[in-house]
Amino acid sequence: MLNSIPNATAYANYKQASVETATPEKLLLMLFDGGIRFLNQGKIAIERKDYSSAHKNLVKVQDILFELMVTLDMEKGGEIASNLYKLYDFYRNEVIKANINKDAELLKPVLEFLRLYRDMWAEAARTVRIGAK
Known part of the structure; x- marks a missing residue:
């Protein structure tokens, strides 16, 4: 168990450094990726009636x-x-609303939106990088 503490600290330091050194485009994609990940986790938690975990992820x-x-x-x-x-x-x-009502169906359009806009911003960033070369 003690070995996991230095690893957790190292991982937290790595995450902090990757945020601090990321380009604005990368930060935006990181936000969308996190939103998609936490939304999926929240949706699954609602479906499993694990409302504490759902709340934590949806917040x-x-x-x-x-x-x-x-x-x-x-x-x-x-x-x-x-x-x-x-x-x-x-x-x-x-x-x-989905968090208050514990309604996973309300999260489906949000997930679609986040995925669509994440892909759109990723393509825009690629286009800008290609145009800058």
């Missing part, structure tokens, strides 16, 4: 969606940023 999804909202540059982003803010807010509220 993480809410936090990720909130982070996506507050990092938008509303001045430079204009209407696009405004529309993204509304989408993130809508889906964050859907996660809140």
Whole structure:
């Protein structure tokens, strides 16, 4: 058991370093990946009636969606940023409703949205990298 503590510390340090050194594009993808992972875990927990775990995972999804909202540059982003803010807010509220009602069905459109936008941002990042070469 004692051997796992240094490994856990090393892993936490590695995760912290990867966040601190990631490009903005990579950070965005990390947020979407985390949102998808925690949403899936929350959905499974609801289906298993493990409401404590469901709540913990769905709060993480809410936090990720909130982070996506507050990092938008509303001045430079204009209407696009405004529309993204509304989408993130809508889906964050859907996660809140699903968490309150313990309704896994409400999470399906959120998962579809996160997957679609994750793929879209990944493709945009690839296009920008290719264009920069």
